[in-house]
Amino acid sequence: QQNAIVIGAGVAGMACAIRLAVAGYAVTVFEKNAAPGGKLSQLQLGNYSFDTGPSLFTEPGNIAALFALAGEPMQDYFSYEPLAIACRYFYEDGTVLDGFTNAQLLAEEIAQKTGEPATAVTQYLHTAAGLYNSTGKIFLQHSLHSRKTWLHAPIREALRHARPAYLLKSLHRLNSQCFNDARVVQLFNRFATYNGSNPYKAPAMLRMIPHLEHNEGVFYPKGGMISIANALYRLACVKGVVFHFNTPVQHILQQQNRVQGVTAGNRHYYAPVVISNIDAYFTYKYLLGNEVAAQRLLKQERSSSALIFYWGIGKSFPALQLHNIFFSNSYREEFEAIFKHRQLHSDPTVYVNITAKCEPGLHAPAGKENWFVMVNAPAGDYAGHEQVKQQCRANVIQKLNRLLQTDIEPLIEEEQVMDPTGIEAQTASYMGSLYGTSSNSPMAAFLRHPNFSRSIKGLYFAGGSVHPGGGIPLCLRSAAIVAGKILDT
Ligand code: FAD
Incomplete structure (x- = not known):
């Protein structure tokens, strides 16, 4: 039996472990934290519980595929329900708009609230579906750095569908051409933030993202997002994967450009296959001691982080x-603040997630709610920036008071704040970026780190900082690409 080592028990690390264990490998996972999940973690504050990181769940098929591969009944581990409304949008002019997951209902809602013709929305989503199915799927399911991929017939087909304009024009520019109403443009611009990017810079290729939400659907995992991490962990254990928690990997061992294993807890563990599920920058800087390669990665802009x-x-x-x-009432300025001036914006777009809405009484006491309140923030070092965070908190409260016509402050019974520095400390994501590198340039998808090392045989990369990118669905796809590559060699 071949050995494989996975560094990090994030979703991609656990998905790699499951795939290799099913294929007959003896897999060991080393995780620096006390529990699996990485960015998918949980926080208890008094009688309230919170998912600490991701909250939006799309493409559940990626998880179902793992259970099918493992031959285990998913319903024994994990269940989820479809949502009728993906998101409720509040604008400063008083407009409140429901982002229905059904394309026709969304189009009618937008037409009614903004006067934008419903056909403009249905046509936009129809084109998004076509682009996703022809191009997106192919690029997200294969390594962009293998010769085999480029010889693969569907890739050539995908390239035929990808119009150059989708790479050369920004998402905002395309949306402004598709819609007349500024509120609708803003709504569809927002999808650039799904990989931590700036809609005024990111390529129009990202227009395929709303297809996932408004054609394929948004889901709520019962028990909250943490249940995804728990389900993958249980499945991995059933398949014989061995986990070492509280055990940071210190080095990746290599000899003559071949990986040998890792050092963890001052012990050597040997394996011909090592998969890094941690930020590629930290892999090079600390685990390989290759400062030159680490610095090269920093040439690419980091995705946004969050407060x-x-x-x-x-x-x-x-x-x-x-x-x-x-x-935000000044959306362009918000992204300029984040990506150009590296500051928090004074009128931030505020995201509020409340899992108590789906499971009343489970995450908050009856009649109360667990609010996960997030604003986009530049990735960076926030140590000692207390005043900036306090100012942001005041801005958020003012905005919510204004738009909900209430006084939030006296209702806050429990509070904890997480900044990009805290995200880096907990999940080892450099500068706290949520999605690795940004997609703010037309070439970003091609510049993201490959799923394998070109110089060290047997070393692979899975997770949010490498191809195809951040977010749970893409991380799970990176695991499928990595496992496919290992099992192919
Ligand atoms: P990570 O979650 O990054 O985990 C890596 C693991 O490696 C960690 O457990 C870490 O402790 C461990 N590790 C690090 N160094 C070492 C070492 N030396 N030795 C051993 N272990 C180590 N995605 C969505 O799909 N929807 C969302 O709504 C969404 N919102 C987000 C909101 C926030 C606030 C954040 C932070 C992220 C969000 N994301 C969202 C992104 C998503 O959470 C990530 O892309 C995904 O979870 C990353 O998974 P990963 O497999 O790359 O591993």
């Missing part, structure tokens, strides 16, 4: 959904 307020709110708000967005 998060976990609030136990002593009241229930019927006006809110599971996912809510309170849009």
Whole structure:
């Protein structure tokens, strides 16, 4: 039996472990934290519980595929329900718009609230579906760095569909050409933030993202997002994967450009296959001691990070959904602040996630709500920036007070704040970026780190900082690409 080592028990690390264990490998996972999940983690504050990181769940098929591969009944581990409304949008002019997951309902809602013709929306989503199915799927399911991929017939087909304009024009520019109403443009611009990018810079190729939400659907995993991590962990254990928690890997061992294993807890563990599920930058800098390669990675812009307020709110708000967005009134300036001036914006777009809406009484006491409140923030070092964070908190509260016509502050019963420095400390994501590198340039997809090392045989990379990118669905796809590559060699 061949050995394989996985560094990090994030979703991609666990998915790699499951795939290799099913194929007959003896897999060992080393995780520096006390529990699996990485960015998918949980926080308890008094009687309130919170998912600490990701909250939007799309493409559940990626998880079902793992259970099918493992021959285990998913319903024994994990279940989820479809949502009718992906997100409720609040604008400063008083418009409140429901982002239905059904394309026709969304188009009618947008037409009714903004006057934008419904056909403009249905046509946009129809084109998004075509682009995703012809081009997106292919690029997200294969390594962009293998010769085999480029010889693969569907890739050539995908390239034929990918119009150059989708790479050369920004998402905002395309959306401004598709819609007349600024609120609708803003709504579809927002999808650039799904991989931590700036819609005024990121290529129009990202227009395929809303297809996932408004054609394929948004889901709520029962028990919250943490249940995804727990389900993968249980499945990995059933398949014989061995986990070492509280055990950071210190080095990747190599000899004559061939990986030998890792050092963890001052012991050597040997394996001909090592998969790094941690930020590629940290892999080079600390585990390989290759400062030159690490610096090369920094040439690519990091995705945005976040400032998060976990609030136990002593009241229930019927006006809110599971996912809510309170849009900035100066969206372009918000992205300039984040990516150009590397500052928090004074009128930030505020995201509020409340899992108590789906499971009342489970994540918050009856009649109360667990608010995960997040604003986009530049990735960076926030140590000692207390005043900046306090100012942001005041801006967020003012905005929510204004748009919900209430006074939030006295309702906050529990509070914890997480900044990009905290995200880096907990999940070893450099500068706290949520999605690795940004997609703010037409070439970003091609510049993202490959799923394998070109110079060290047997070393592979899976997770949010490498191809195809951040977010749970893409991380799970990176695991499929890595496993495919290992099992192919
Ligand atoms: P990670 O989660 O990055 O885990 C890596 C693991 O490696 C960690 O457990 C870490 O402790 C461990 N590790 C690090 N160094 C070492 C070492 N030396 N030795 C051993 N272990 C080590 N995605 C979505 O799909 N939807 C969302 O709504 C969404 N929102 C987000 C909101 C926030 C606030 C954040 C932070 C992320 C969000 N994301 C979202 C992104 C998503 O969470 C990530 O892309 C994904 O979870 C990353 O998974 P990963 O496999 O790359 O591993």
